[in-house]
Structure formats: C-alpha cells, structure tokens
Amino acid sequence: MLDRSSKNASELKLVFHLSELRAPHNGLDIVVIPTLGAVDAADKHRIQCSWLKLLVASTDEDVRVFIFKWSVDIKREDVNVWQQLLYHGRVLVDSLRQARPLETHRRPLHFIVHGLGGVMLKQALYLAHYDYPAIRNALAGIIFLGSPHLTYVDDYRWETWRLLLKLRHKDVPKNILRRTDIQLLASVCDKFNGLNIQIPILSVYENIPTRIRNPVSIPLFHTTEQVRVDRRLATVKAACEELFGADEAHLDLGIAAQDTPLFKRLVIYLRKAPLVSTEVVTSAYRRLELTIDDSDMQSRTGYTKSHAGKEPSPPLLEVEAMPQIKHVLLPCYSLEHNRNEKFFGQRRILEQMDKVLISSSPISDSNMTPRTEVKSESAEASTLKTFVICGMGGLGKSEIAIEYMHSRKSEFDAIFWVNSASIQKLDAGFRDVAAKLGLQDEESLLNDDPEATRDIVKSWLAHPMRTFGADSPQTQAPVNWLMVFDNADEPEMLENFWPPGGTGSIIITSRDPLAKNGIFAQRTNKSKFIGIDISPMLIEDAAKLLQNVSMREDEHGSLESCIKVANLLDCLPLAITQMAYQIQAMHLSLEEFIEYYEEDTANFHEAALVSGLTKQQTIAATWSIEKLDPTSLALLQVLSVLDADVIQEDILLTGATKIQLDNYPKTRIEYFNARKTLMKSSLVSRNVELRFLRIHRIVQDVVRQKLSTELLRDVYNGAVTLVSTVWPYTDGSGSMATDRLRTIQQLLPHIAAFRLFNEVSWFCILRSSENILLEGAKYSALSREALLAIGDQGDARRYTKLLSDSYRYSGICSIEMDGVGAKEYCEKWMEMLIEQITEHQDPTDIYSLALSYSEYGLALMHIKEEQEALKSFERSCDALEEITPPGEAVYCFPWKHRARIMNYAGKPDIAESILAPILKAREKKFGIDDTVSIETSHLLLCMASIRHTQGRDQEAYELERRSLKTIKATAGERSLWTAQTQYNLARTLITRNELQEARELLKQAMVTLGDIPWHKPSQARVRWKLGRLLQYIGGQENGKEAMVLLDRAMQLRHEIAPEDDRREAELTDDDWNSLIYINHR
Incomplete structure (x- = not known):
C-alpha cells in the first residue's frame, strides 16, 4: 500500500502568487510537475525562483504557481516504480481539489510537466475527466517538456522510460520495466488520447543528446549520448497540439534558461493563455449549465417543455367490434x-x-x-x-x-x-x-x-x-x-x-x-x-476474458500469456472468444496456441469451434470481405499493408494513376465511393479534419491471408508506388527542410510496415519450392529499395537491422538459385553486422555474424573458391561453438558443408570426423531422426554420401532412408531438398536392383524440380538417370519415354555447358554431378 507518510510522498505547494486575488475566478493557475528528482536541494532554487518567476512576469494576469513535489523509491518491493508514479496522479487530483475551493473553480488551469511527470498527469486528467468536473472544465492548457508518450505495447522505444530513470538514479535494474508495467503505462497514455481533449497543448522535444554513464565494467563504452525524447516520442497526437524542438538536453528542459528559444516559446504560450483560457473554460461551463438548468427546472416543477399547450393525444387503436376489455x-x-x-x-x-x-x-x-x-x-x-x-x-x-x-x-x-x-x-x-x-x-x-x-x-x-x-x-x-x-x-x-x-x-x-x-x-x-x-477491449479486460473463457486461470503464467494472445488478436472480442474455445477444443496450452497461431493464422480465423457458431460467423467471414465490390476490395487490400493507425489520404490519391493493381480506384470519385463502402461496414474509420484513415490490425491480417502470393506481391508493389509518389526526395540541398521532415515523419510508419517484405522473403526461403524462391528474392529487394530510398530517418538501430536483413535474404535467395550477386550481398550483410557489434555488442548480431560466415562460404562455392569457402565454414564453426550455451544444439550446417568438401576431395575419414560428433550430439539432444527442424535430414544425407565414398553402401542406404523420412516431415513433399534426397536414394536403389521404387522416386523428383531456371542442372541429371533406368528395364513404351528424357537431358546440358560436345553414351554420374552446385547434389 502507498500512503502520504511514506518515503515517496508527494505534495502540491503554492510557491508564489504575483498579485492578490482581485476576483477569485479571474487569472490563471499554473501547476508545475517537475521530472523525477528535480525538486531536490541542489535544483530547488533554480526551478522555483529562476525561470518560473521570469516566465509568469511576462503577463500581467493574476497568476498563482503551484509545484507538485513527488518522488519514487526504486528499491520498494511491494509497489514498483510505475505504480508509485501513477499513484501520485491520484494524489495530484485530490490535492488540486483542496487547493481550488468553489470560488476558484473557474480559474483556468494550466500544467507545465517535465519528463516522466507526464504520465502522472495523464493518469490524473483521466481520473478527473469522469469524477471531478471542476478540474475537467477548468483545464485550459498543457506544456509537456520532454514527456514520452507511447500507446503501443510492442514498441522498442519503451527502453527510453528506463533510461530516464537512470538520469536521477544510479542503480536502475534492467528488469525494472516489465511487460506488465509497459501495458499499464501504455493503457494510461491510450486513455488520455481517448479523452480527445480540445485544449492547446505544447509538446516540447529534445534536439540535444543526453549523456548517461554506463557501469564501469563495460569496456570501451563508459558513456552513451542519445536524444531521449525525440519528436516521435513526444507527440500525444492531440487535435490542438503544437510541437517544438528545443536545443536542450533532457534535464535542461526543466530549467528553461532566459533568452533561450525554449524560454521565448514558453513566453509566447503564456501571453496567449488568458484569452484562449477564457474561451475554453467558458465553453465548458456553458455546456455544464445547459444540463444543470434543464434538469433542475424539471426536478423542481415536474413540468417539461413538451407538455406545454398540448391536447391529450387521441387513442390510436380503434377496436369498436370488441366491447370487452x-x-x-x-x-x-x-x-x-x-x-x-x-x-x-x-x-x-x-x-x-x-x-x-x-x-x-x-x-x-x-x-x-x-x-x-x-x-x-x-x-x-x-x-x-x-x-x-x-x-x-x-x-x-x-x-x-x-x-x-x-x-x-x-x-x-x-x-x-x-x-x-x-x-x-x-x-x-x-x-x-x-x-x-x-x-x-x-x-x-x-x-x-x-x-x-x-x-x-x-x-x-x-x-x-x-x-x-x-x-x-x-x-x-x-x-x-x-x-x-x-x-x-x-x-x-x-x-x-x-x-x-x-x-x-x-x-x-x-x-x-x-x-x-x-x-x-x-x-x-x-x-x-x-x-x-465501440473500440476494442482494454488489454487487461481482453486478457482476463481469454483467461476466463479458455479456463486457463490455473496455468502457470497464464495472465502474461493471455496478454500476449490478446495483443495478437488486437483485443477484438469475437476473436478472443473464438480463440478461447479453440484453445479448449484442441487441448492447447496458451504457449502452444501462440506458436500454432503464428504458424497458421488463416486456419484459426476460418475455424468455427464456438458452440452454435456457423462458418458464416467466424472472424474471417464476419466482415464479408469477399462480398465487397472490386474497387473497394482493391483499396482495402492496399490498406492492409500500410501502417494501420494513420493512413494519410494523400498517399492513396496522389499516385493512384501510377499503381499497377487491378480495380484500384484511379479517380477521386472512385476513391470516394470505395471509401464510403468500407466506412459503412466500419472496416475503416476516418478523421475528417486531418484526412486520414484507420484500419483494425486483425482486419489487415485477414485481408492479407486471403491474398495469393502473386496478388500479395502486386498489392505490396502498389503500396510502395503510392508511398514513393509522395516521398519528398531531395538532391541534398533541402534534406533538412521543415516541410520535408514533417512529410517524412508522416510516411515513416508505412515504411516500417514494409518490414514485412523481409518476413515474406524468409518464408519463401523456408518453402523453397516451385517459383516461390524468386518471390523471396523480389521481396528482399523491395525491402532494400524502400529502405535505401528513405535513408535513416527513424531509429538507426531498427533501420540498420531491416537493411542488413534485406541483404541477408537476398544473399540466401541467390545462393539457393544461381549464385549471382550472392558474394556481394553476404559481404554487405557481414559488414553491417560488424559495425553494429562494434557499437552495441548485441548478442543477436553476434549470433547472426556466426551464421553469415556459413552463408558467405556457400556464396564462395558458387564461384569455385573452395579453399576460401572452407576457411569461412571453419570460422563459422569456431564462432558458433564459442557462443552456443552448454547443452544446447549447435547450428549444424557449417559442419555439414566442411564435411561435404572433404568428402568430394577424397578424404571421407576426415569428413566423418567432422560430421559424426555433431550428428551424435543432435541425437542425444532431440532423439534419433528428430523433426525439430530440417537439420537432421541434411546431416543424415551428408553422412550417407561419406559412407558411399568409404564403400559402406548398406549403411549409406539406411541413412538415405532415414533422411527421406525426416525431410518429408520437416520440409514437405515438394521441396528442393526432398527432391535431392529422392535422387540420391534412387541411385542407391538401382545398385540394389530395386528398380520400380527407384523409378517412382525419380519421377517424383522430376515433378518437384519442374522447369524452374535455377534447377536446370538438377532437372537434366534426374532426366538422364530416369532415362537410363527405363532403358535398362526395357520394353517398347519404356524405350520411347527414355529417348524423350535423354534428349531433353542433353538439350539442357548443352544450354548449361555448351563447350562440352560429348555424346550421351559417353557420360557418367560424375559428369552430371559436376554441373550441379555442391549444396544441391
């Protein structure tokens, strides 16, 4: 429990009053809320007597200035820092009620709040809005000085709140800001936004970095400098908000030295305050009086306006034929x-x-x-x-x-x-x-x-x-x-x-x-x-509803897991209820549901497991998206890939004629009609004054899930076209122009939404079948194109991560295809990782660098630099061994690549010594033939190749059988890796005279490989092998089919190696293997 006698007590104190009250309701009341620890002995004189007196002296109004002194105890275990902070908001409301008796209720009330005091004020105003109309109606203006404002729980910028604590406290633990704390603070900020306060708000952000000392145990990096509350973090997105960038560090915002631009801006605000305040407060009380006067007359007289001068109404039901009642x-x-x-x-x-x-x-x-x-x-x-x-x-x-x-x-x-x-x-x-x-x-x-x-x-x-x-x-x-x-x-x-x-x-x-x-x-x-x-549920209510309906109250950590699920479902009640019943019906734990939902979102949205719920009442069907006219549907599809919260209509209209997407509205009248349709179904909402649309995130999810890969690409291309059309490109001369920066700020959320390009690219890599790998390459290229176009206008670390990932996925796609550009992409990826590690020492980047050495080795194999590739694989192995925790399975692919090189070099025993310990460790960790990932199947196939070289063909055969079983279970029937394993097993079956099964496996592999250009060498090899097999089996039909296959195999071979003029009969297995990239053999 918190109480006012505790160490972290708070107090509202009148610090000065420039003139006597001429009339109690005239003048201004200003309440100053310093940031944490600002009102201590060292700063007291500067804050109370210096800038505030100079500031209020700039007006001849009757001004009272209060300071709300507060503190928190970061070492308290019963109530954490953030709960203490919000408790002070409640105390502030009570203190204001006592400091402003009835005769002063109409004095306009202004707040000047610094740093973390901002969230305390937002809590206070939310409470006052519903319970204390005297405070609500007197509220006339707010100045936020570097006060962070976030409403989205999964925002990387929450770390700023912890760093602001460190400005006044030395030993702030890293876990002081837990997810539940973030949810609480985000809820307060969101509720403040929901009040839709129509008063002047000046939000001041910092242009000067603030230095924070790190613990001396960290080598090389003793201090960090960073702007703590920038423009994006300062804005509360209120209707009457102005933003002002101050050339001050965070703590200096609360001093506002005379003659600085910040002080001058505050003077302008205060000089305008009397006139604006009078209008705001008078309007608020006029609305209140209308309600009070009308109800008061009615309660005293029992007479209402509607009765005056009216005759009794005649009965409307005539029932003359019914004399009885x-x-x-x-x-x-x-x-x-x-x-x-x-x-x-x-x-x-x-x-x-x-x-x-x-x-x-x-x-x-x-x-x-x-x-x-x-x-x-x-x-x-x-x-x-x-x-x-x-x-x-x-x-x-x-x-x-x-x-x-x-x-x-x-x-x-x-x-x-x-x-x-x-x-x-x-x-x-x-x-x-x-x-x-x-x-x-x-x-x-x-x-x-x-x-x-x-x-x-x-x-x-x-x-x-x-x-x-x-x-x-x-x-x-x-x-x-x-x-x-x-x-x-x-x-x-x-x-x-x-x-x-x-x-x-x-x-x-x-x-x-x-x-x-x-x-x-x-x-x-x-x-x-x-x-x-109606809006989605509050996160706490949504989580508790899920917990209750799914009957998972007793599951360990259930509330935290329910909050995760509620965030995934965007707090949509139907989704919460439907998923809760599916959790029950499928006997899933909450963590299992999160895992499966992210893997197969579409099926969960289509399912109808709620008692009495039909297929037409599921989440996906509720919005009747398929029933929309083509133009409205095309507009909705584009909205589904942009930032959900604020979609400026200029983006949707300016480049409309350039977008290559069927049915997208090209004219304003088409757009207005499509927008009307979407708004009528509440699929989108619109801010008329600021001209932007908003769409629910789960609607975006459902719309995207219904798009084919090809249509999804077209929609993304269209969105990029629209954003690019309004992007303020520059030749460098006007790169910092205010209008340009303002436009960039508005567009950045949409560029951030394009991070999905990388995610789609990775999905395509993992499902490297048919032409989907080409889609992956296109998406990673789109990501890079968008990021390079905008430059680093947002958070540098986030930008660098997205850009380095785009190089990574482009490199991997190229490796799996034809190898063109793979070396350069991987080098750029490694270069960016090394820069980030030097600056931040992030373990995720360190792990990614270890993986990059392996991918770089594969890129070198494409250009026949085997020795350099081997060094890169060895470097990857060394790095992975160093960073993989004891007992955890190591990422095994670089060991497989080393073993393969040694085996092809005629050194199978060395290859075995490299691979066998890794395979054994994996079997110990996961069991024999695990299907945790594709890694075991690759290890088994590589070991089979080694056994063949050693002349241990029976063991090789058994290993290939096991490899095929596990690769089908992990990668599916139609992946390149499955086709590769089928080919190798078929070769072994031929030597064992098991010809019919070998024939089927080769046919399956041929279908999977299809006519994809980068699989041409494998296509040629499998056709040659199947043709030779059919010749061996004999028969007229087999002979005809064999001729077609062999002719096509030779045609493909001449396209790949036109300098080789040997006839088909002269070729052996090794000749066909040599055409194929080593990792695909």
Whole structure:
C-alpha cells in the first residue's frame, strides 16, 4: 500500500502568487510537475525562483504557481516504480481539489510537466475527466517538456522510460520495466488520447543528446549520448497540439534558461493563455449549465417543455367490434439470445446506456456522441430514448445489447429483439412482437399484409396500453418497453418501422457509423442520436476474458500469456472468444496456441469451434470481405499493408494513376465511393479534419491471408508506388527542410510496415519450392529499395537491422538459385553486422555474424573458391561453438558443408570426423531422426554420401532412408531438398536392383524440380538417370519415354555447358554431378 507518510510522498505547494486575488475566478493557475528528482536541494532554487518567476512576469494576469513535489523509491518491493508514479496522479487530483475551493473553480488551469511527470498527469486528467468536473472544465492548457508518450505495447522505444530513470538514479535494474508495467503505462497514455481533449497543448522535444554513464565494467563504452525524447516520442497526437524542438538536453528542459528559444516559446504560450483560457473554460461551463438548468427546472416543477399547450393525444387503436376489455400480454420478454455468462468488461458502456435509456436525468459523457443541445431525455415526454452502438463486426455490439436487455430486464415491462438486416427480417420481427403482445391473433397474422402488422405494432409502441377496448380504463399504469434493432447496417430501412412517438427505449446496433447522425436520425426529428463508436477491449479486460473463457486461470503464467494472445488478436472480442474455445477444443496450452497461431493464422480465423457458431460467423467471414465490390476490395487490400493507425489520404490519391493493381480506384470519385463502402461496414474509420484513415490490425491480417502470393506481391508493389509518389526526395540541398521532415515523419510508419517484405522473403526461403524462391528474392529487394530510398530517418538501430536483413535474404535467395550477386550481398550483410557489434555488442548480431560466415562460404562455392569457402565454414564453426550455451544444439550446417568438401576431395575419414560428433550430439539432444527442424535430414544425407565414398553402401542406404523420412516431415513433399534426397536414394536403389521404387522416386523428383531456371542442372541429371533406368528395364513404351528424357537431358546440358560436345553414351554420374552446385547434389 502507498500512503502520504511514506518515503515517496508527494505534495502540491503554492510557491508564489504575483498579485492578490482581485476576483477569485479571474487569472490563471499554473501547476508545475517537475521530472523525477528535480525538486531536490541542489535544483530547488533554480526551478522555483529562476525561470518560473521570469516566465509568469511576462503577463500581467493574476497568476498563482503551484509545484507538485513527488518522488519514487526504486528499491520498494511491494509497489514498483510505475505504480508509485501513477499513484501520485491520484494524489495530484485530490490535492488540486483542496487547493481550488468553489470560488476558484473557474480559474483556468494550466500544467507545465517535465519528463516522466507526464504520465502522472495523464493518469490524473483521466481520473478527473469522469469524477471531478471542476478540474475537467477548468483545464485550459498543457506544456509537456520532454514527456514520452507511447500507446503501443510492442514498441522498442519503451527502453527510453528506463533510461530516464537512470538520469536521477544510479542503480536502475534492467528488469525494472516489465511487460506488465509497459501495458499499464501504455493503457494510461491510450486513455488520455481517448479523452480527445480540445485544449492547446505544447509538446516540447529534445534536439540535444543526453549523456548517461554506463557501469564501469563495460569496456570501451563508459558513456552513451542519445536524444531521449525525440519528436516521435513526444507527440500525444492531440487535435490542438503544437510541437517544438528545443536545443536542450533532457534535464535542461526543466530549467528553461532566459533568452533561450525554449524560454521565448514558453513566453509566447503564456501571453496567449488568458484569452484562449477564457474561451475554453467558458465553453465548458456553458455546456455544464445547459444540463444543470434543464434538469433542475424539471426536478423542481415536474413540468417539461413538451407538455406545454398540448391536447391529450387521441387513442390510436380503434377496436369498436370488441366491447370487452382486451389485455395486452404483459410482461413480455422476447429474449431471442441467451445471456452470455462469461460477458466481461464493457461495464462503462452499460452505465452510459443507463443514463440514456433508463435514468430520468441522463448525464452527458465525453465518450458518447454529443448532440447539439444536451438536455434531459425526460424533458420531452413524447421523445423516444435511443442509444446507438456502432463499430465493425466482431467488436461485440450485439453482445453488449444482449447483456443489457438481460441485466436490465427488471426495468422494463416488455423487451423485443428485432433482426434488422433486411426488410423481410424486420417484418418477421414485428410480426413476432404483435403475436407475443397479443395485438393480433394467429389468423390475422397469417392473412394481414406486413404493413398492417407494422402499423399496429408502431401504434402500440407510441401509446403502450396495458388494456384496450370499449370498457378500457381511462388511466393506466405506464408501460416501459425496450426494443433492440440489431444489425441495422442499412439504418434507412428502420424509417418505416420507427414508432411515431412514445417514451420507449431503443437500442440500435450497426456497422454504419452514420447511424448516429445520418439522414435517418434527422427524419426522426433528432439532429443526432446518442451513441458510441465501440473500440476494442482494454488489454487487461481482453486478457482476463481469454483467461476466463479458455479456463486457463490455473496455468502457470497464464495472465502474461493471455496478454500476449490478446495483443495478437488486437483485443477484438469475437476473436478472443473464438480463440478461447479453440484453445479448449484442441487441448492447447496458451504457449502452444501462440506458436500454432503464428504458424497458421488463416486456419484459426476460418475455424468455427464456438458452440452454435456457423462458418458464416467466424472472424474471417464476419466482415464479408469477399462480398465487397472490386474497387473497394482493391483499396482495402492496399490498406492492409500500410501502417494501420494513420493512413494519410494523400498517399492513396496522389499516385493512384501510377499503381499497377487491378480495380484500384484511379479517380477521386472512385476513391470516394470505395471509401464510403468500407466506412459503412466500419472496416475503416476516418478523421475528417486531418484526412486520414484507420484500419483494425486483425482486419489487415485477414485481408492479407486471403491474398495469393502473386496478388500479395502486386498489392505490396502498389503500396510502395503510392508511398514513393509522395516521398519528398531531395538532391541534398533541402534534406533538412521543415516541410520535408514533417512529410517524412508522416510516411515513416508505412515504411516500417514494409518490414514485412523481409518476413515474406524468409518464408519463401523456408518453402523453397516451385517459383516461390524468386518471390523471396523480389521481396528482399523491395525491402532494400524502400529502405535505401528513405535513408535513416527513424531509429538507426531498427533501420540498420531491416537493411542488413534485406541483404541477408537476398544473399540466401541467390545462393539457393544461381549464385549471382550472392558474394556481394553476404559481404554487405557481414559488414553491417560488424559495425553494429562494434557499437552495441548485441548478442543477436553476434549470433547472426556466426551464421553469415556459413552463408558467405556457400556464396564462395558458387564461384569455385573452395579453399576460401572452407576457411569461412571453419570460422563459422569456431564462432558458433564459442557462443552456443552448454547443452544446447549447435547450428549444424557449417559442419555439414566442411564435411561435404572433404568428402568430394577424397578424404571421407576426415569428413566423418567432422560430421559424426555433431550428428551424435543432435541425437542425444532431440532423439534419433528428430523433426525439430530440417537439420537432421541434411546431416543424415551428408553422412550417407561419406559412407558411399568409404564403400559402406548398406549403411549409406539406411541413412538415405532415414533422411527421406525426416525431410518429408520437416520440409514437405515438394521441396528442393526432398527432391535431392529422392535422387540420391534412387541411385542407391538401382545398385540394389530395386528398380520400380527407384523409378517412382525419380519421377517424383522430376515433378518437384519442374522447369524452374535455377534447377536446370538438377532437372537434366534426374532426366538422364530416369532415362537410363527405363532403358535398362526395357520394353517398347519404356524405350520411347527414355529417348524423350535423354534428349531433353542433353538439350539442357548443352544450354548449361555448351563447350562440352560429348555424346550421351559417353557420360557418367560424375559428369552430371559436376554441373550441379555442391549444396544441391
């Protein structure tokens, strides 16, 4: 527990007041929140008396200045640093309430906050927004001085937060910022963004590096210099935010020496503050007074505007033929869906709905869509109470409505659920309402047309009577009813089903965000409906929902694993629930699910394992992507490969005519229509003022998974074209121009999204069959092209990693194909790794360098530099032995390559001495013939080759059998490596006179090799071997086939080695092997 008497106590202190209060509500209150440890004995005089007094002296306003002193104890074990920090945010709110009594509530409130104090303030403002309106309405401006702001958990820049701690504390442990802490801090920043605060915000970032001393035990690197909070890390992306770069290091931002550009910028801000503050605060209190005045009049008089001068409404149901009283069947609960006992989170939304649908005096909430005038729903007795829930499929709109009608059942006499997906379903729903209320008998329901039933139900909803007929009582107890129009994705269809009046409650769920304020709302005499655009769940709620539904609460580390899964699923409720049931059904641990999900995401999204869920209700089917028109689909496909959060529309429009992608919108009208379609389904949302689109990440995943390799390439090419068109290329003269840098900042997230090029390239390498390896080469080249085009404008380490990976994958692709450029690519890869290791000593880079020596050796083998290749393989082995932990399996390929060279050099015993210990160690670690990876199958095949050279053919045969079995299990039936093993086993089978099996294996290998250009030598060899085998077997048909095969083999050979004019009969196995790259033999 934290308390104010503890070592890390906090205090709000009035440090000076320039003039007496002329009127308590006039003037300004400024609250200064220093960074960690800034208000100590050494800095106290400078901070409190120097720059602040000079700053506020620049205005003649009545100014009070408070300083919020705070500290944390990094050695506390019961409550960590970040929890202490956020606790101070709660204390700040309480302190402000005490320091600002009622008569000062309208004094505009400004904050100047430095460094890590920023997240404390964001926590305080979030709490005040919902619980302390006096603080919320007085908030007039914020200055953030080097305050980091991140909302994405998996952002590499979280390390900055730990480094900021090190500026004031010597012994800050590396694990002080755990993933759960990051999630907590990210949630606070995200909630702050969600407040959508419309006040001036000045975010100051650093242009000068800050020095941090490292422990003296680290050789060569005693200090590091780096800009701690740069422009990207400082921005809160608020509507009224300005960014300012200060030529100061991080700690100096809190001093703001006189005559510096930073001090002058703060003076400008403060001089503008009085006028802006008055407008902001007056507007806030005007909105508050409208709500208070209206509800106050109603509570004191019981009189509402809607009753004034109105005659009693005539009854709408005429039943002259029924002199007896007819009773409506009440209570009536048409609860079409069972309650979800595992409903979790979203309680705040239910409470918002209560304020609109039940409470006599609903309170305006910032998360609701505001109306033009805020007033009590009961202020107009004939007004329906309506709440609209908008959002894309899978966010849980219907689940919220179901939970609401079940949990609030006692508040209503009747509840109806109407599927609103079509006119036919709406008619069916109203027919069901008429039957259950007893408004029509069965015969009438069968004979009357739907419009008659519709009118009867609408009339009752407008005047809901308990009884009607000639002797019906004149006064009846009121009937409270609730109707849910579910799946109203075409809200205009509701117009003919909308009650003409009454005081009932209506919930609408719709994918169309315009359902709240579109034409339909205006036709029902509302400028707008109250409602929400629903967002994904908070990460904590999503993780707990997954934990609960999957019943994995008792699994070790389950909450942390659930947070990982929730992040993978982007906190989408449908995805969370569906995956939880799959975890149960497939008996998976959470860690197993993470592994399999990343391997086969598409199948998980297509599966339908939830009880009662059809194939049409799975994640992939929920958004009906296949039903989109071609132009909208093409636009969505391009959006799926760009940065999800902010996609500037200039990118999508400027280069539209250059993009080579079928159906992509080339004109503005085509684009506007496609955008309208996507927005209507809530697949994307749009910021109208800033003109950018946003798309949910899991939508991107599903769209990309549905693309073929060829179409995925075309979509990526198109995206690169669009971004390249608006990229501010320069000849160097204007490289640092402000406009250019601003444009680059906007485009960088999309370039970062292209990191997937490298990932796709690696996938193609691992699946090196058919022409997919060529796709891998293209993707790595695209990655490099994009990165080299933009230069190092972002984080240098991230940029270098992406660029070095592109050289790596280009080199590997070239090695596996024709070897062209492989040596140069590998050399560049090694060069960049060595530079990074020299600077950072990152273990990942050190390991990659060991691997690069092996790949470089393979590149040298392409150009026949065997001795240099052997040295490179040996260097790789030495490095891997040094860095591989004891008991772990070493990466075995460089040993295999060394053994192969020795064996082909006629030294099989030396080859065996190299390979045998590695194979034995692997068998000890994983067991015999493991399928953990492809490595064992390669070792077995290499050992078989050694055994053949030694004359131990039976052992070789057994090893080849084992190799084929394991390579099929790991690489699949159609990989190059499988074909290679099939060929070698077939050769052995021929010597054993097992001809039919040898024939089948050679045919399979020939099919796998196909007509891919870089496999031409292997194609020639396998055709020659199969042709010779068929000749040996004999028979007319075999003879004809053999001639075709041998002719084609010789044709390919002449293309590969045109100088060799020998006839087919003169050639041996060794002649065909010599054509083939050593690693493919």
